[in-house]
Amino acid sequence: MSGLSGALAVAGPAAAALALAAALTGPVRAFALRRGITDRPGPRKAHTRPTPYLGGLAVAGATLAAAGCVLTALDRWRPAEAVLLGCALLIGALGLADVLRPLGALPRLAAEAAAAAAVVLTAGHPVLFGPPLLDGALAVGWIVFTANAFNLLDNMDGAAASVAAVTAVFLAWSALAAGRWGTALTLAVLAGACAGFLLHNWHPARIFLGDAGSLFIGFLLAASAVAAHAGDRTVEGGAAVLLTTVVSTADTALVVLSRRRAGRPLLLGGTDHLSHRMRRLGLTTGQVAGLLALLAAAGGLAGGLVESRVLPVLPVLVPAALLAAAGGRHLLGIPVYPTAAPVGLPVTAAPEPQPSLRGDPRP
Secondary structure (H helix, E strand, C coil): CHHHHHHHHHCCCCCCCCHHHHHHHHHHHHHHHHCCCCECCCCCCCCCCEEEHHHHHHHHHHHHHHHHEEEECCCCHHHHHHHHHHHHHHHHHHHHHHHHCCCCCHHHHHHHHHHHHHHHHCCCCCCCCCCCCHHHHHHHHHHHHHHHHHHHHHHCHHHHHHHHHHHHHHHHHHHHHHCCCHHHHHHHHHHHHHHHHHHHHCCCCCCCCHHHHHHHHHHHHHHHHHHHHCCCCHHHHHHHHHHCCCCHHHHHHHHHHHHHHHHCCCCCCCCCCCCHHHHHCCCHHHHHHHHHHHHHHHHHHHHHHCCCCCCHHHHHHHHHHHHHHHHHHHHCCCCCEECCCCCCCCCCCCCCCCCCCCCCCCC
């Protein structure tokens, strides 16, 4: 099933996931408040009041319910879809456990790599260099990287959910074009669930995704992208995946480069992300989330056109890379860390974030 008929077939379940996520988020928020499961203000955070962070449960529940019901009703379950959804659920549970009782970076990365390997072994992977072991390892690494990139992107009201919704739509388009209807359905309902959650997460956010949600979303997006391009030997396919996930990748690269230049620990949370730097340029929280979603849409559209060979690879990738480098250089010049002062003089810190920013509680 592909083309217009395939798109129409996944639109209904996506709308159902949207409604379900919107309905579930309220009760999840109330439960988190009763249990005191909130993200509290701190020195590396910019929100000013405790806010529940179990929103990912609503997103995961709506996604799994909508996809599972449709696949069961149509008898379209395949091992690839079962492993994909099951591993995403496990990674979401891992994120929740890490919030309630920190597990440490190495155990979490090991679990993510094992889940990614299970997806790659079941659903396959793109063929970039030829040797299956090398290509499989690259696919596993990409899934783990992207899952954590979305975890880092969850640092401001509406940012991660809006980017995820847009990214999922374009990846679903790619999966439909490849004839992988089950993967396209999974991505479409994820987009709907993120959109439903945004009704509660848009500024001023009443609930956050939390690690359970951001890791679930990032893992499902990355693993679905790998599954949608299983067996693909074209340069266009790899370029499409890179372009479609450009926002999360750029944010992670910016934070890593910035912290290395400043001599700061890479695993320390802070308000030095792409979204926070945009706020310092004068954009409102809502404008930042909207601009990030627009950038994700531009990358997704470019990726889709490259994959369908409407546009050539190099004339798209080269300008995109140059623009990203120029933008990154400008954003790196925005002060986000306390500055040292001469001996005997008070320390002058970078301007404090506005109350509408939400600092990243994770690395």
